[in-house]
Amino acid sequence: xxxxxxxxxxxxxxxxxxxxxxxxxxxxxxxxxxxxxxxxxxxxxxxxxxxxxxxxxxxxxxxxxxxxxxxxxxxxxxxxxxxxxxxxxxxxxxxxxxxxxxxxxxxxxxxxxxxxxxxxxxxxxxxxxxxxxxxxxxxxxxxxxxxxxxxxxxxxxxxxxxxxxxxxxxxxxxxxxxxxxxxxxxxxxxxxxxxxxxxxxxxxxxxxxxxxxxxxxxxxxxxxxxxxxxxxxxxxxxxxxxxxxxxxxxxxxxxxxxxxxxxxxxxxxxxxxxxxxxxxxxxxxxxxxxx
Amino acid sequence: xxxxxxxxxxxxxxxxxxxxxxxxxxxxxxxxxxxxxxxxxxxxxxxxxxxxxxxxxxxxxxxxxxxxxxxxxxxxxxxxxxxxxxxxxxxxxxxxxxxxxxxxxxxxxxxxxxxxxxxxxxxxxxxxxxxxxxxxxxxxxxxxxxxxxxxxxxxxxxxxxxxxxxxxxxxxxxxxxxxxxxxxxxxxxxxxxxxxxxxxxxxxxxxxxxxxxxxxxxxxxxxxxxxxxxxxxxxxxxxxxxxxxxxxxxxxxxxxxxxxxxxxxxxxxxxxxxxxxxxxxxxxxxxxxxxxxxxxxxxxxxxxxxxxxxxxxxxxxxxxxxxxxxxxxxxxxxxxxxxxxxxxxxxxxxxxxxxxxxxxxx
Numbered sequence: 001x002x003x004x005x006x007x008x009x010x011x012x013x014x015x016x017x018x019x020x021x022x023x024x025x026x027x028x029x030x031x032x033x034x035x036x037x038x039x040x041x042x043x044x045x046x047x048x049x050x051x052x053x054x055x056x057x058x059x060x061x062x063x064x065x066x067x068x069x070x071x072x073x074x075x076x077x078x079x080x081x082x083x084x085x086x087x088x089x090x091x092x093x094x095x096x097x098x099x100x101x102x103x104x105x106x107x108x109x110x111x112x113x114x115x116x117x118x119x120x121x122x123x124x125x126x127x128x129x130x131x132x133x134x135x136x137x138x139x140x141x142x143x144x145x146x147x148x149x150x151x152x153x154x155x156x157x158x159x160x161x162x163x164x165x166x167x168x169x170x171x172x173x174x175x176x177x178x179x180x181x182x183x184x185x186x187x188x189x190x191x192x193x194x195x196x197x198x199x200x201x202x203x204x205x206x207x208x209x210x211x212x213x214x215x216x217x218x219x220x221x222x223x224x225x226x227x228x229x230x231x232x233x234x235x236x237x238x239x240x241x242x243x244x245x246x247x248x249x250x251x252x253x254x255x256x257x258x259x260x261x262x263x264x265x266x267x268x269x270x271x272x273x274x275x276x277x278x279x280x281x282x283x284x285x286x287x288x289x290x291x
Numbered sequence: 292x293x294x295x296x297x298x299x300x301x302x303x304x305x306x307x308x309x310x311x312x313x314x315x316x317x318x319x320x321x322x323x324x325x326x327x328x329x330x331x332x333x334x335x336x337x338x339x340x341x342x343x344x345x346x347x348x349x350x351x352x353x354x355x356x357x358x359x360x361x362x363x364x365x366x367x368x369x370x371x372x373x374x375x376x377x378x379x380x381x382x383x384x385x386x387x388x389x390x391x392x393x394x395x396x397x398x399x400x401x402x403x404x405x406x407x408x409x410x411x412x413x414x415x416x417x418x419x420x421x422x423x424x425x426x427x428x429x430x431x432x433x434x435x436x437x438x439x440x441x442x443x444x445x446x447x448x449x450x451x452x453x454x455x456x457x458x459x460x461x462x463x464x465x466x467x468x469x470x471x472x473x474x475x476x477x478x479x480x481x482x483x484x485x486x487x488x489x490x491x492x493x494x495x496x497x498x499x500x501x502x503x504x505x506x507x508x509x510x511x512x513x514x515x516x517x518x519x520x521x522x523x524x525x526x527x528x529x530x531x532x533x534x535x536x537x538x539x540x541x542x543x544x545x546x547x548x549x550x551x552x553x554x555x556x557x558x559x560x561x562x563x564x565x566x567x568x569x570x571x572x573x574x575x576x577x578x579x580x581x582x583x584x585x586x587x588x589x590x591x592x593x594x595x596x597x598x599x600x601x602x603x604x605x606x607x608x609x610x611x612x613x614x615x616x617x618x619x620x621x622x623x624x625x626x627x628x629x630x631x632x633x634x635x636x637x638x639x640x641x642x643x644x645x646x647x648x649x650x651x652x653x
Contacts, residue, residue: 187343188376188434190363192390192441202389206380 047266053259073256082244087264090240093155093230094223094268097162101219104163105170106212112171113178124175127168136228138164143232153237161229166219173218177211178204210279217272224268241265293354293367293444293477294319295340300349301501302335309335311501312349320475322468324488327498328524333481334449336498340479341447342366353444368445369438373453375430377422377437383409384418387437394441408436411470428459435467439474446471446478453484460484464491485525489513497521515638519630522562527593529563529604533629540629543601545578550639552629560630565593565607567626577621580604585614596620 026033053059054073056066077083111117112124130138142161143152151157181204189199205212227242234243241261249258295317302310310332317323325333338344340351342363351358358366369390377386387408391401409415412432422430431451438446448467452460468491471478482488488495489509496506497520505517516522523530533542537554540547542561552559571577580598585608594614596604606622608614629637 182374182376184372184374184376185378187363188370188372188437189378189389190343191341191368191370192437193364193393194389195364198393203378207378 050259050262053255054263056256073254074260077257077260082239083241083261086239086241086244089155089238090224090242093158093162093238093240094220097159097166097223098216098220100159101163101166101170102216105167106174109171109174110178112175124171127171130164131168139229139232146233152233153235155238157233158230158238158240161233162223162226165222165226165229169218169222170215173211173215174208177208180211181207213275214279217268217275221268221272225265294352295445295477295479296350296352296355297336297340298350298352300336300339300351301347302332302339302344303347308501310339313503315496315503315506317477317479320477322471322478322480322491322493324492324495325479325481325498326485326488326495326524327483329483331498332501333483333498337370337447337449337479337481340445341368341370367443368447369441369443370447370449371431371434371438371451373450375422375427375434375454377425377430377433379422381422382418383414383420383422383425383433386422386433387418387440390437390441404440405436408440409433411439411473412436413466427455428463431455431463432466435470439470439476444477446476448478448480450482451480452487453482460487467491489525497524499524515636516562516628517636519560519562522628522630522636527565527605529565529602531561531563531601533559533561535559535629535631543578543598547624547627548639548641549629550637550641552631552637552639553634555631557631561624562628562630562636563604563624564626565605567624568604568606569623569625571621571623577623578604579619579621582614582616582618582620585616594620596622598622 052066055069055071057068057070057072059066059068078087112120139161142164146152146157146160151160185207186199186203189203190196194202224240225242226240227246230238230240231243231246234240241264245258245261245265248261252258295315297313297315300310300313300315301308313336315323325336327333335344339346342358342361342365346359349359353367377383378389381389384405387405388401391404396404405418406415409417412435414429414432414436417425417429417433422433425433431454434451451467452463455463464487467480480488480491489512492509494506495509495512497504497512499520505512505521507515507517512521513526516525516528519530522528531542533540533547534557535541535549535552536556538549538552540549540559540561547561578598578601580596583595583597583603586593586595592608592610592614594606594608596606598604604622606620614620624641626638626640629639
């Protein structure tokens with residue numbers, strides 16, 4: 001259809017050979033072009049607006065890009081006392097939660113994948129169940145309990161509430177990855193003389209590593225962004241970046257601080273995207289999963 | 292080089308008996324095949340030797356020393372698995388070198404041994420490749436190299452070629468035999484493919500339902516199956532229900548001599564190979580049947596012959612003569628075995644003066 005109608009629509013002067021080349025190009029790349037436009041409009045558009053705002057000293061309506069650029073709002077925003085406290089809190093919290101869930105979940109997911117025990121299915125599903133209920137209800141219930149045992153407003157309390165979210169990811173992804181490692185591969189390593197520990201370290205672990213890194217990054221990013229749990233349990237002493245973003249955006253007549261904090265929050269997921277990209281391109285994924 | 296001895300080896304999984312009191316000896320440098328249908332316990336037996344399954348009882352001796360209490364990683368055997376088990380995150384070189392590195396050899400020694408092993412399996416330049424760049428046949432050759440490079444006392448192979456296509460399977464089979472002859476390694480090869488077993492093995496152990504039915508040379512297994520199961524499982528066999536009365540057998544419409552079989556009265560089974568038939572002359576009592584179907588198998592022809600009162604007979608026909616479907620045929624058996632519960636089978640070669648079909652087993 002397109003092949004027939006398109007050359008007819010072109011100016012008669014256009015040489016026939018070129019027009020068929022254009023047709024072929026559009027037919028081959030048409031979907032890609034549409035996808036690109038949709039991507040630009042829906043993702044890069046809003047993101048670039050945020051990006052521009054963070055560096056804008058002045059940006060009045062008809063201008064497509066800021067009329068005055070500068071870093072003064074960056075300095076101003078990042079030197080605010082609450083943000084200077086919240087940024088390290090957020091980073092340390094994310095690291096602690098990630099490491100803690102790694103310590104808890106790695107052995108657990110290996111057990112889920114490799115051992116048969118009573119209640120295996122039940123426990124595996126129980127991690128899903130916390131996600132099947134309205135998150136806020138669970139938080140409030142937990143908050144009431146934490147209040148009684150003096151965990152509200154403490155760093156430990158916030159760590160615990162974050163674990164509620166991260167456990168699912170950190171159990172299910174590595175469990176699936178461990179299950180994906182064929183036991184025969186481990187037996188083959190045992191057979192040539194490797195100890196159980198060496199088999200785990202040199203055969204099993206490298207093979208689940210891509211999935212493990214993905215789970216760790218997702219956990220880190222998820223904790224970094226998480227707002228409600230941190231808000232409910234953290235007040236008033238522990239404040240993370242997302243928690244202080246709300247009043248900041250609501251109480252400020254100018255958009256720059258919100259834009260700057262958005263970019264700060266974006267940094268870890270940018271790392272995640274870069275890593276995922278490398279993973280897919282480098283063939284490590286396919287090599288690691290034995291595809 | 293070394294020997295393997297299994298003594299009363301058995302294995303239960305809960306109530307299921309997978310392997311029942313196996314006794315077996317493999318001589319130094321011998322190539323033994325364990326042959327049986329799937330689920331007969333042959334893989335379980337091999338995995339007990341390798342150390343991946345713990346025996347419920349019995350003993351495993353390698354070179355006269357018991358290994359049942361040794362974990363898999365300390366047994367002097369090496370295994371090639373049915374699945375492709377090269378480690379995907381390591382290059383071929385590192386796959387083969389993995390076991391050597393555990394043995395604290397010098398770098399040079401490792402490199403030399405790996406390249407020798409690669410040459411042995413005919414893939415000398417494959418060291419730098421990743422397993423996912425290899426075909427299935429190449430992967431199994433590398434797996435073989437990985438096992439052989441450790442110079443194990445015992446090479447164990449668990450249906451290593453069953454995932455490959457037929458042509459490649461035959462080629463690798465020949466290559467394995469060459470390598471085994473060259474290295475003089477004692478090998479135990481598990482398979483459900485009788486052709487594989489018959490062509491590879493010095494001796495075959497036929498297993499069924501956890502028991503060894505017969506251990507013998509391939510030619511003997513074929514010519515003198517010790518049990519009805521082996522008779523049915525190995526090669527093509529006509530199993531005919533028969534009634535014995537003293538020294539005579541009633542098989543369909545025809546009477547056959549029972550030879551030296553013990554005098555008894557009752558039901559027995561007569562087993563006849565498709566090549567052990569002759570076209571009967573006029574004066575002979577014979578089975579009169581009709582050719583149902585002629586199947587040309589290239590180097591010989593097989594006919595299905597319908598005979599009243601008997602299962603359809605499978606008969607090999609000479610290529611020199613034309614046979615057509617529907618043609619009547621009078622058949623006599625030149626050789627058969629008589630099976631009776633528990634008793635040793637009796638071979639009978641009756642005197643037949645008909646036109647022998649002169650067919651060799653193919």
